[in-house]
Amino acid sequence: MPACPQPTTDDLAALRALLEAARADRRHSLAVAGPSPQDDPVGVAALAAEARDLAEIEAALARMDAGTYGRCTCCSAAIPLPRLEARPQARGCAGCPRAERVGG
Numbered sequence: 080m081p082a083c084p085q086p087t088t089d090d091l092a093a094l095r096a097l098l099e100a101a102r103a104d105r106r107h108s109l110a111v112a113g114p115s116p117q118d119d120p121v122g123v124a125a126l127a128a129e130a131r132d133l134a135e136i137e138a139a140l141a142r143m144d145a146g147t148y149g150r151c152t153c154c155s156a157a158i159p160l161p162r163l164e165a166r167p168q169a170r171g172c173a174g175c176p177r178a179e180r181v182g183g
């Protein structure tokens with residue numbers, strides 16, 4: 080059985096670029112939206128999702144700086160590259176869905 084492909088230095092650089100672009104996007108969205116509109120539940124939910132994404136993206140970038148990026152935050156298993164490419168801010172391996180939940 081072939082091992083899951085692991086990110087190379089080039090892959091990590093590409094993933095970092097994706098994360099940084101996504102972070103800039105989220106920051107822009109949040110800056111443009113301004114304070115949450117109290118009378119717009121859909122807008123509030125969308126902004127909350129953007130803020131959550133931003134937090135996950137920043138956490139992923141912090142893990143890159145710490146050298147722990149690409150490891151499941153739950154069981155420390157290596158996260159397969161295709162999973163990271165689909166979702167660069169992924170925190171957990173496929174076996175640990177709970178690792179993907181913010182705050183627990």
Ligand SMILES: [Zn+2]
Binds near residue numbers: 172178
């Ligand atoms: Zn795991």
